[in-house]
Structures are given as C-alpha cells and as structure tokens.
Amino acid sequence: xxxxxxxxxxxxxDSEKCVGCQLCMFxxxxxxxxxxxxxxxxxxxxxxxxxxxLTVVVCRACLDPPCAKVCPTRxxxxxxxxxxLLDKSKCIGCGNCVRACDIGAVFWDSGENKPIICxxxxxxxxxxxxxxxxxxxxx
Amino acid sequence: MSIEDQLTRILYIDxxxxxxxxxxRRELFEKWLGGVGVALQLYREEAPRNIHPLSPENxxxxxxxxxxxxxxxxxxxxxxxxxxxxxxxxxxxxxxxxAVSIRLAGYGGIVIKGASDIPVYLxxxxxxxxxxxxxxxxxxxNTITVGRILREVTPGQGIRTIMRIGxxxxxxxxxxxxxxxxxxxxxxxxLGAVLGSKKIKGIVxxxxxxxxxxxxxxxxxxxxxxxxxxxxxxxxxxxHEIGTSMNxxxxxxxxxxxxxxxNSNRFEYAENICGETIAEKRLARRVACSHCxxxxxxxAAIREPYVDEPYFYKTLFISYDxxxxxxxxxxxxxxxxxxxxxxxxxVEIMGLDAISTGVCLAWATEAYKRNxxxxxxxxxxxxxxxxxxxxQAIKYIVEQPNEFYRKLAQGTxxxxxxxxxxxxxxxxxxxxxxxxxxGYGAVIGYLIGSRHSHLDTAGYRLDQTLKDIPKPEExxxxxxxxxxxxQVLTSLVICLFARGxxxxxxxxxxxxxxxxxxxxEELKKLGRNIYTEKQKLKLELGFKPSELKVPRRIYETPTPxxxxxxxxxxxxxxxxxxxxxxxxx
Numbered sequence: 062x063x064x065x066x067x068x069x070x071x072x073x074x075d076s077e078k079c080v081g082c083q084l085c086m087f088x089x090x091x092x093x094x095x096x097x098x099x100x101x102x103x104x105x106x107x108x109x110x111x112x113x114x115l116t117v118v119v120c121r122a123c124l125d126p127p128c129a130k131v132c133p134t135r136x137x138x139x140x141x142x143x144x145x146l147l148d149k150s151k152c153i154g155c156g157n158c159v160r161a162c163d164i165g166a167v168f169w170d171s172g173e174n175k176p177i178i179c180x181x182x183x184x185x186x187x188x189x190x191x192x193x194x195x196x197x198x199x200x
Numbered sequence: 201m202s203i204e205d206q207l208t209r210i211l212y213i214d215x216x217x218x219x220x221x222x223x224x225r226r227e228l229f230e231k232w233l234g235g236v237g238v239a240l241q242l243y244r245e246e247a248p249r250n251i252h253p254l255s256p257e258n259x260x261x262x263x264x265x266x267x268x269x270x271x272x273x274x275x276x277x278x279x280x281x282x283x284x285x286x287x288x289x290x291x292x293x294x295x296x297x298x299a300v301s302i303r304l305a306g307y308g309g310i311v312i313k314g315a316s317d318i319p320v321y322l323x324x325x326x327x328x329x330x331x332x333x334x335x336x337x338x339x340x341x342n343t344i345t346v347g348r349i350l351r352e353v354t355p356g357q358g359i360r361t362i363m364r365i366g367x368x369x370x371x372x373x374x375x376x377x378x379x380x381x382x383x384x385x386x387x388x389x390x391l392g393a394v395l396g397s398k399k400i401k402g403i404v405x406x407x408x409x410x411x412x413x414x415x416x417x418x419x420x421x422x423x424x425x426x427x428x429x430x431x432x433x434x435x436x437x438x439x440h441e442i443g444t445s446m447n448x449x450x451x452x453x454x455x456x457x458x459x460x461x462x463n464s465n466r467f468e469y470a471e472n473i474c475g476e477t478i479a480e481k482r483l484a485r486r487v488a489c490s491h492c493x494x495x496x497x498x499x500a501a502i503r504e505p506y507v508d509e510p511y512f513y514k515t516l517f518i519s520y521d522x523x524x525x526x527x528x529x530x531x532x533x534x535x536x537x538x539x540x541x542x543x544x545x546x547v548e549i550m551g552l553d554a555i556s557t558g559v560c561l562a563w564a565t566e567a568y569k570r571n572x573x574x575x576x577x578x579x580x581x582x583x584x585x586x587x588x589x590x591x592q593a594i595k596y597i598v599e600q601p602n603e604f605y606r607k608l609a610q611g612t613x614x615x616x617x618x619x620x621x622x623x624x625x626x627x628x629x630x631x632x633x634x635x636x637x638x639g640y641g642a643v644i645g646y647l648i649g650s651r652h653s654h655l656d657t658a659g660y661r662l663d664q665t666l667k668d669i670p671k672p673e674e675x676x677x678x679x680x681x682x683x684x685x686x687q688v689l690t691s692l693v694i695c696l697f698a699r700g701x702x703x704x705x706x707x708x709x710x711x712x713x714x715x716x717x718x719x720x721e722e723l724k725k726l727g728r729n730i731y732t733e734k735q736k737l738k739l740e741l742g743f744k745p746s747e748l749k750v751p752r753r754i755y756e757t758p759t760p761x762x763x764x765x766x767x768x769x770x771x772x773x774x775x776x777x778x779x780x781x782x783x784x785x
Contacts, residue, residue: 080495082488083300083358084272084427091423094416096270097304098359098408106358110348111382111487112499112517118358172410190431190493 068142068199070122070181079115079193081105085185092184102168102179103194117193120144120166120179128158128167128176137178142199147178202715203229204411207266207308210242213322213329215398216256216314220329225308234265234308236291237691237730239280242311243289244737253284253390254372254397256315263309264299265693270411270419271426271710273698275299275489278690283389284374285556285611286630288743289734290389291651295489296381298361298405299693305407312398321364321402323354326409334401341367342549343379346402356406363403366551368598369396373609375556375632379548383497383519384489387553388653389631415713422709426701431493435700439496444522445475447635448530454760456638456660459530460584461562462626462757465637469535473525478537484517489695496697502538518545526635527558532565533584542587546594556611557597559632561590563612567621577604577619623752628652629743636660637754639761640669643769645679647748648776650734655696657683669761672772680731680779687730688723735780745777 082105089101103119122143129137129145136151137158154174159167168177183196208226213219225238232238239261246259260281267274277298283290302310306326319334340346343366350362361380368376369392376392377385386392395403413419430436438446451457452470459467471477475498484501488494499519506512518541528534528543547554565582567573575581579596580589600606607615612632616625626633628646634654636642645659646652654660657679686696694702702710704720711718718726755764 080486080488080493081490082493082495083490084493086358087269087272087491090410091420094419095413096411096419098269099410101408104358110344110351112344114485115487188427188493191495 081115084188088185088188102177127161131157131161206306210309211307212311215316218331233691235278235691235693239263243280253282258282260312264303268303269300273695275491276693281394284393285390292386294386296384297490300490301361301405304409316399319399324405337401343551354404359408360406365392368551375553377553414715419713436494439697442475443498447522448474460533461566467530473529524554527555531558531562539587550598556632572621638663639759644772673775676776684727684731688727
C-alpha cells in the first residue's frame with residue numbers, strides 16, 4: 062500500500078477516545094482474507110478493566126528498534142524512518158524480538174512460530190470510526 | 201454447505217467429575233446455523249425434563265455463530281438453561297468479548313454439566329480447560345473486584361472474556377445475572393443463580409485463532425458493504441448517539457413509561473433521568489462490544505464524597521440503558537440522575553438483573569404502602585424515590601435476612617402468591633415487565649414471547665406504528681413472524697440492535713463467501729422452524745399457554761392506545777395457544 066517515495070507510519074492520536082471495538086484488530090487479519098485475530102499486529106485492551114479505559118498497542122516505528130538489535134539472524138531489517146520489516150526466510154522463531162519490545166507490539170503467530178510485525182500499511186485506519194489511529198506520511 | 205471446522209466443535213465440561221472433551225457436531229450447525237438454533241438442540245439432548253433449575257442436572261449451553269469474529273455486530277453469546285425465575289426455558293444473550301473469545305478459542309459452543317463440590321472458576325483456552333479453586337473468590341461482595349482479580353491471574357489480555365457472578369448468584373437469587381467485561385450481562389432469567397448452584401464463580405475464555413474463508417475477495421467486499429452501512433446509514437444512529445436511553449422522553453410523552461409500579465404511565469421527573477440529560481451532565485465514556493463500531497455502551501461518571509473524611513472522593517463509572525432508567529428510575533419514582541446511577545451501580549456490584557430488581561422493589565413498595573407487608577417484613581421504610589433505603593433493600597434481597605426477602609428474591613410472581621398483591625405484581629410468565637406500556641403489541645408480546653421479554657417480538661415497536669387496532673389474531677401473527685425472523689438473527693448471534701443492517705438479503709450475501717448457500721426464503725423458513733422447536737421445548741418443559749396471566753394493573757393504567765381490554769388479550773392468548781400446540785404437536 063506504500064506509494065513510492067513515501068514512508069508511512071501509524072500513530073495513536075488519542076487512546077482515551079478508543080471505544081474498544083477492536084475493528085482495527087480484525088482489519089489487520091482480514092488483510093490476508095481471513096477472519097479471527099491470529100495474524101493481527103495491533104491489540105486493543107483495557108487498562109485494568111473496561112471501567113478504567115482502553116489502550117491501543119501497536120508498533121510505534123522506533124528509529125532505533127530494540128527488536129532488530131536482538132535478532133540473531135538479522136531477519137528484522139530496519140525501515141527508513143523507523144520500524145522493521147521481517148524476512149521470514151531468515152527468522153528462526155527464537156522470540157527475542159517479542160521480549161525486547163517493551164510496549165508489547167511484537168505479536169506472535171503460534172501457527173507459523175514467527176513474529177507478527179506491523180508494516181504500517183494503514184489498512185486498520187480505514188476501519189477506526191473514531192480516528193484513534195492515523196497514518197502519518199514521512200517525507 | 202462447507203462449514204468451517206472450528207465452529208462445529210462443542211466443548212463439554214463435566215463439573216461433577218472435573219472432566220472435559222470436545223465433540224464435532226457438524227450436523228447441528230448444518231441444520232440450525234448456530235446460536236439459538238444449535239443451543240436448543242444441545243439443551244434438549246442434555247436436560248432431563250422434570251429437573252429443578254438449580255439442580256446439577258440443569259445444563260448451561262453457550263453458543264456463537266458462523267459470522268462471529270468475521271463480520272461486525274455478530275458478537276452475541278447465547279446462553280440457554282432452565283430459568284429459576286420462570287421454571288421454564290431460560291434464554292439470555294450477552295455481548296462484550298464473550299462471543300469472539302469463544303469462537304477464537306476454537307469452539308462453536310460450550311456445554312456445562314453437573315456441579316462442582318467446591319467453588320471454582322474455569323479458564324478455557326484452545327483445547328484446554330482448567331478447573332481452578334475459587335474458594336478465595338467466593339463471597340467477595342463486588343463483581344467488579346472479582347473481575348479485577350481474575351484479570352490478573354488469567355491469560356489473554358484483550359482477547360478474553362471474564363464472566364462472573366456476584367453475591368446474588370451465590371445466594372441463588374432467581375434473577376441474578378452473569379457479568380461479562382464489567383458492563384455487559386447475561387441479565388435476564390437468572391443464569392447467575394444457575395452458575396451459583398454449580399459453584400461456578402467465573403469463566404474466563406481466551407483465544408485468537410484464525411478463521412479461514414472460502415472466497416476471500418468476496419468476503420472483504422461484503423464486509424466493507426456492511427461496515428459502510430453501519431457507520432454511514434441511519435440504522436444504528438439511535439444506539440450510537442444518545443443510546444437506548446433516548447427512549448425515556450418519547451415514551452413519557454406518549455404515556456407509555458411505567459412509573460411507580462405502573463400506577464402511572466408518565467413520570468413527572470422524566471427529564472431529570474432521560475438519556476439527553478445524562479449525556480449532558482454525566483456521560484464520561486463510550487465503549488463497544490468486540491467487533492462493533494457503534495459503541496452503544498454509555499458510561500456515566502459520578503463523584504461521591506466520603507462523608508466521614510473531608511477532601512476524599514471516589515469516582516464511579518456506571519453504564520446505563522433505557523431499561524435500567526425505567527426499572528430503577530421511573531418505576532421507583534427516583535427523580536435524580538445520581539440516585540438512579542447509584543442504584544444501577546448497586547445492582548451491578550451485587551450481580552442482579554436490573555429490570556427484575558427494580559420491578560420487585562416497586563411491587564414491595566406498593567405492598568408496603570397497602571399494608572400487605574409491614575416493616576417487620578421489609579425491615580426498612582419503602583417509599584417512592586427513597587434511594588438510600590432502596591440501596592439497603594437491594595442488599596437485603598441478596599442476603600435474605602428474613603422470609604420476606606427470601607420470597608422477594610424469587611421474583612414478583614412467587615412473593616405475591618405468598619403475600620397477596622398479585623394484581624399489581626408486574627410479571628409475565630414469571631418474568632418482570634420491561635419498560636414499555638405501549639399497548640396490545642407490548643403486552644401480548646410479553647405473554648407469548650419465548651422469554652416473556654420485549655426482546656422476543658418488539659411488540660412495543662409494533663404499537664408505535666399501528667394507527668388502528670387490528671384483530672387480536674393479526675397482532676399475534678405479526679408478533680410470531682417477528683419472533684421467527686429473530687431466531688435467524690440470534691442463531692447467527694447478530695445483535696438485535698443491528699436488525700436494520702442485517703436484512704435477509706445482506707445475510708445471504710454475508711454467508712456466501714463462507715461457503716453457505718441459503719436463499720432468503722430458506723432463511724425465513726429456518727427461522728420459523730427454530731421458533732417451532734423452541735415452543736416445542738417450552739411445552740415439553742411444562743409451559744402452559746392457558747395459564748398465562750395478565751396482572752390487573754395492566755388493564756387499569758392506560759396506554760397510548762387507551763385502556764386495554766381483557767377480552768382482546770384473552771382472544772390473543774387463545775389464538776396463540778392454538779397456533780403453538782398445533783405447530784408443536
């Protein structure tokens with residue numbers, strides 16, 4: 062979905078406005094034409110119960126990403142303007158990247174035994190009716 | 201029909217022996233879709249006919265449907281059980297994350313049988329059930345606290361449901377609820393007591409599996425079409441903006457808002473407690489069930505000072521809906537928002553059904569004022585609008601310190617049979633009246649609807665569209681037709697608020713990429729068959745339409761269509777009775 066010469070990244074505008082509908086999560090798996098959530102790289106969860114509000118966990122496209130630093134096979138390549146791209150053929154499924162991400166934004170596909178990495182395509186943004194997430198264009 | 205495998209898996213849990221297993225029941229999902237359709241068959245298989253609702257033999261069935269976790273607004277879980285409130289089939293639906301979690305843990309349904317000897321909570325994942333000792337949780341007074349504890353000791357943040365009962369369920373109050381994700385409930389007909397009788401304090405279910413789709417391109421196209429309809433059309437607007445509480449003012453205006461135990465059809469303080477006022481003064485947050493962008497769950501915040509400690513406050517977050525503002529507001533003559541919200545909060549904390557609790561307190565207040573019961577029974581003065589005493593009375597209903605509260609905890613039907621005052625005990629088939637006194641459609645709907653609830657037939661809506669009163673037979677026909685179609689929606693576990701989105705045409709389209717081939721006509725026919733199956737099961741469980749009674753008060757307080765005539769409603773019941781005994785054999 063990235064157009065040439067444009068690097069995009071997801072950002073959270075205001076998680077207080079999030080209603081917890083999780084449409085972003087379903088959208089993320091639906092990119093592959095499947096239902097459910099196993100392939101989703103974004104998570105909406107409560108902060109100690111729905112009564113305390115919600116938070117959106119997604120890759121924030123670090124400029125110096127810890128997940129890439131701990132990857133023993135260089136399967137995670139640093140993206141221009143932040144974030145990483147996964148080369149599945151190099152990944153050995155060690156899970157170091159999951160443990161290195163303090164915000165919990167590296168998810169795990171237990172079927173494939175590989176991480177799920179957000180590619181900042183912005184498909185989820187289309188389904189966020191409350192504009193909690195948006196796509197920033199970096200130039 | 202090529203049904204996805206995971207949906208056909210039924211998880212069986214035997215509490216008595218702490219065993220569990222999975223059976224593939226493809227044939228059930230092929231014939232009955234899912235949800236209510238499948239749950240009816242599972243209940244019939246499992247339950248002996250003459251059991252007590254609170255005995256171990258009463259199974260609890262949870263089911264979800266083929267659209268769950270694939271399309272928006274198909275996120276309801278159906279629960280079927282024998283109701284301790286009505287003594288007949290109990291059916292209750294809850295949203296939150298329950299349905300999505302069940303489906304993505306890899307099940308189409310869960311059957312819970314037997315009873316545990318000690319308190320337990322169940323932790324259910326893909327192919328795994330843990331029976332956890334719940335002794336430390338049993339007896340905790342606040343359901344929100346129980347949720348908080350379970351949240352910390354179980355896996356699945358964001359992808360789980362945390363169902364739990366409160367003290368009311370433990371104490372077997374016949375109208376106790378099951379809470380899920382704090383603000384959603386299996387509210388009506390006493391599922392909380394059934395779980396309490398099985399010593400189940402909580403059920404945590406988590407999962408995030410994938411669901412394969414046969415035609416990926418078509419699936420995404422239909423999804424986008426439905427999504428656009430939800431967010432762009434007017435179909436969900438009433439739920440999206442002010443929410444269901446926007447009903448209070450119009451119902452009050454037309455004279456259909458039950459007030460002070462239906463001694464009146466209008467509440468002079470309706471403006472104080474209506475959705476518009478709460479939105480303006482207290483609305484603090486909006487939340488949604490999983491996979492629903494509508495966010496109909498409206499949460500108010502109230503700030504309460506501590507009386508014994510200066511500069512100490514607590515902020516409570518309380519969800520409200522039309523039915524709660526009616527039952528704990530107008531029905532009890534509570535004239536200020538914070539009073540109603542505090543009552544709602546107490547009902548939530550204790551784990552009760554809000555409608556039944558409010559109607560029970562309304563009956564008790566009138567019975568007290570008429571000297572049918574005395575202060576010896578009620579222990580405190582019951583008076584319209586006295587919030588502090590109502591808060592105490594709710595605690596008494598749960599703790600049942602004397603004979604009166606033990607009876608009141610069984611509902612208005614039982615308590616009024618014992619003390620008198622049946623003529624103003626506002627229940628239908630044992631289930632307390634919802635917040636619409638709109639006319640024949642509503643009342644006949646409460647009588648003949650499978651759950652004796654407004655949700656079965658939406659008779660209140662029929663009333664509001666009728667100009668002239670048709671023949672009783674025609675009303676019954678219209679209500680049965682509506683209820684039959686609702687069997688399709690609830691077998692697909694589509695939220696009934698989304699009935700305007702999921703038309704027969706859209707449902708056919710949505711099912712197609714998943715490998716189902718139904719025509720609209722076939723779906724409608726299936727709805728009628730499920731309706732017939734449900735009536736048949738009700739009859740088998742001892743339901744006698746000829747014994748249906750209307751509390752006299754219904755005929756005394758006018759509706760927007762005037763005073764209702766007994767003769768008309770009797771004709772309707774007779775006609776309905778012939779229909780279902782004919783259809784049900």
